[in-house]
Amino acid sequence: MRCCTMYAKWFTLQCVRVTNAVQVRYQDTRENVPKYYPDLRIKERLRRLCWTSSSTMVKAKKFVIAARFDGLPKVSDFQLVEEDTPELKNGDLLCETLFISVDPYMRLFGRSLKEGDTMIGEVVSRVIESKSQKYPVGTTVLAGYGWRTHAVVHEDDKHPLPTAQLRAVPADFPKELSPGLLLGVTGMPGMTAYFGLIDVCQPKSGETVFVNAAAGAVGSLVGQIAKIKVGGDFSVSVLNNHMKDHGRVAVCGSISTYNNPEVKGHYFFETIITKRLKLQGFIGAEYQAEWPAATTQVAKWIVEGKVKHKEHVANGFDQTPQALIGVLTGKNTGKAIVKI
Numbered sequence: 001m002r003c004c005t006m007y008a009k010w011f012t013l014q015c016v017r018v019t020n021a022v023q024v025r026y027q028d029t030r031e032n033v034p035k036y037y038p039d040l041r042i043k044e045r046l047r048r049l050c051w052t053s054s055s056t057m058v059k060a061k062k063f064v065i066a067a068r069f070d071g072l073p074k075v076s077d078f079q080l081v082e083e084d085t086p087e088l089k090n091g092d093l094l095c096e097t098l099f100i101s102v103d104p105y106m107r108l109f110g111r112s113l114k115e116g117d118t119m120i121g122e123v124v125s126r127v128i129e130s131k132s133q134k135y136p137v138g139t140t141v142l143a144g145y146g147w148r149t150h151a152v153v154h155e156d157d158k159h160p161l162p163t164a165q166l167r168a169v170p171a172d173f174p175k176e177l178s179p180g181l182l183l184g185v186t187g188m189p190g191m192t193a194y195f196g197l198i199d200v201c202q203p204k205s206g207e208t209v210f211v212n213a214a215a216g217a218v219g220s221l222v223g224q225i226a227k228i229k230v231g232g233d234f235s236v237s238v239l240n241n242h243m244k245d246h247g248r249v250a251v252c253g254s255i256s257t258y259n260n261p262e263v264k265g266h267y268f269f270e271t272i273i274t275k276r277l278k279l280q281g282f283i284g285a286e287y288q289a290e291w292p293a294a295t296t297q298v299a300k301w302i303v304e305g306k307v308k309h310k311e312h313v314a315n316g317f318d319q320t321p322q323a324l325i326g327v328l329t330g331k332n333t334g335k336a337i338v339k340i
């Protein structure tokens with residue numbers, strides 16, 4: 001009896017917590033919540049049990065730019081603000097963020113953000129209320145609505161970045177994998193690694209592959225796909241001293257210069273000429289039409305144990321600015337994400 005009362009109290013408390021955070025209508029979803037995040041499973045079960053009134057308004061948090069970035073971004077460059085989400089119109093869905101991606105490109109794009117703008121970024125979310133047939137309650141989606149705990153988006157919204165379009169988790173994505181991986185090894189950084197190596201470099205048997213920034217989201221997958229040796233400082237050590245004649249270089253980024261635009265990369269023209277090297281810059285998003293098949297392939301490799309992945313997880317929405325600063329100062333090993 002005592003046990004029952006305690007359970008009832010705990011249960012009521014949890015319900016209050018859940019219904020305070022997100023007000024949802026009861027709906028039975030068969031969504032599989034990943035094993036990796038059991039607390040989400042509990043939250044989801046409680047949500048299914050909580051039949052609350054049909055209000056769509058949620059107190060949402062978001063980070064806006066408080067001051068333009070100057071050098072390495074600072075925590076004080078971001079301001080946490082609260083807002084009420086608007087009521088849903090036809091075709092709208094209310095998303096609750098599960099994971100936020102923090103990526104080096106945000107530093108570059110941050111240059112064009114002004115004070116008051118919501119910080120950009122891709123997220124994995126759960127649909128908690130919906131007036132969209134395409135994305136019913138319980139659907140796990142990827143979206144590009146930035147650093148927000150919740151957002152109302154329209155099913156037909158188009159995002160300026162091709163990689164940040166609203167879409168459901170692919171139907172064939174293994175249920176035992178965390179959907180957070182769609183921000184990492186099976187998502188944009190993983191696709192950059194995959195096509196940078198396979199299409200831009202076109203490695204052949206017997207060749208040696210060097211990877212720069214190999215501890216990160218992109219580099220760590222390149223390394224595994226190619227079974228490579230990790231190089232040192234790329235410009236000086238690898239390009240100048242270690243490239244073989246007719247070597248190919250796929251240039252996807254230049255993270256060491258993002259916080260300091262004054263620093264110019266080193267271009268070793270003599271080496272490029274005498275070794276007849278090919279250097280090709282590329283944007284992973286160019287291969288977007290081929291992403292679904294490559295995502296399926298990488299996910300299969302993970303399930304088969306052929307690819308290992310690491311996530312560098314920051315816990316809690318409030319930690320998002322620190323997580324981005326960590327990425328820009330080399331604090332992460334593997335893909336940096338924030339778990340909300």
Ligand SMILES: NC(=O)C1=CN([C@@H]2O[C@H](COP(=O)(O)OP(=O)(O)OC[C@H]3O[C@@H](n4cnc5c(N)ncnc54)[C@H](OP(=O)(O)O)[C@@H]3O)[C@@H](O)[C@H]2O)C=CC1
Pocket residue numbers: 103104105188189192213214215216217218219251252253254255256257282283284285327328329330331332333334335336
């Ligand atoms: N072209 C495209 O489409 C894409 C390009 N990119 C680019 O690829 C690169 C890697 O991205 P991603 O793997 O997602 O990033 P991560 O943050 O996951 O990894 C980057 C790695 O870079 C190193 N690093 C961080 N800061 C510095 C610094 N200031 N100077 C030197 N090294 C640093 C760190 O390694 P260490 O531990 O060795 O310090 C870190 O592990 C970035 O330049 C990014 O812009 C990424 C995605 C798409």
Ligand SMILES: CCCCCC(=O)/C=C/[C@@H]1[C@@H](C/C=C\CCCC(=O)O)[C@@H](O)C[C@H]1O
Pocket residue numbers: 104105108161162163188252253254283284285
């Ligand atoms: C000097 C730029 C280096 C950027 C490297 C990087 O991290 C890229 C990430 C992309 C990002 C968009 C980046 C550039 C878009 C350029 C669009 C264009 O002009 O065509 C985002 O799409 C995810 C990554 O693919």
